[in-house]
Amino acid sequence: MPSKDRYHRTYPVSWDQLHRDSRALSWRLLDMGRKWERIVAVVRGGLVPAAVIARELDIHFVDTVCISSYTIRDQGEMSVLKKLEGGGRNWLIIDDLVDTGKTARMVRQMLPEAHFATVYSKPDGRPLVDTFVTEVSQDTWILFPWDSEVQFVEPLVQNRHEE
């Protein structure tokens, strides 16, 4: 569960919406007219949009950087499990989200020339991203489809009676 003091709203994303938003990001990257040479997916969240974008842009060279944060949602210490170095301006780094910007900062240090693109962004991390599709507020928890399942919810009127 998200920590209550940091997140005040939830933005649920379905597989269908994530697919559409990843395709929208593909359009933006295609419209830039650059000859993208390879994709670098930021594991794990970047893997799904990277697969969609690789298909849309017909890129077959997909690599990864692997970064793990020790705490699930408080984004504490981070550990680089697999890194890349160098890269060029036609390398495309893909992540699902930029939140505080900690991950993006770390990846940008490895690949300073590469183009950083995310599907979603929040204000604190936005300056670190070159291209994104949708921005949500800093206090929003984006609920990704791999972190959730469909389940019953009480009717709205039920909650009203309990207030």
Ligand SMILES: O=P(O)(O)OC[C@H]1O[C@H](OP(=O)(O)OP(=O)(O)O)[C@H](O)[C@@H]1O
């Ligand atoms: O801007 P930040 O505050 O660094 O947050 C963004 C990062 O957080 C998420 O990864 P997470 O750490 O949850 O790891 P995971 O993708 O392996 O689940 C997401 O996929 C980004 O990589």
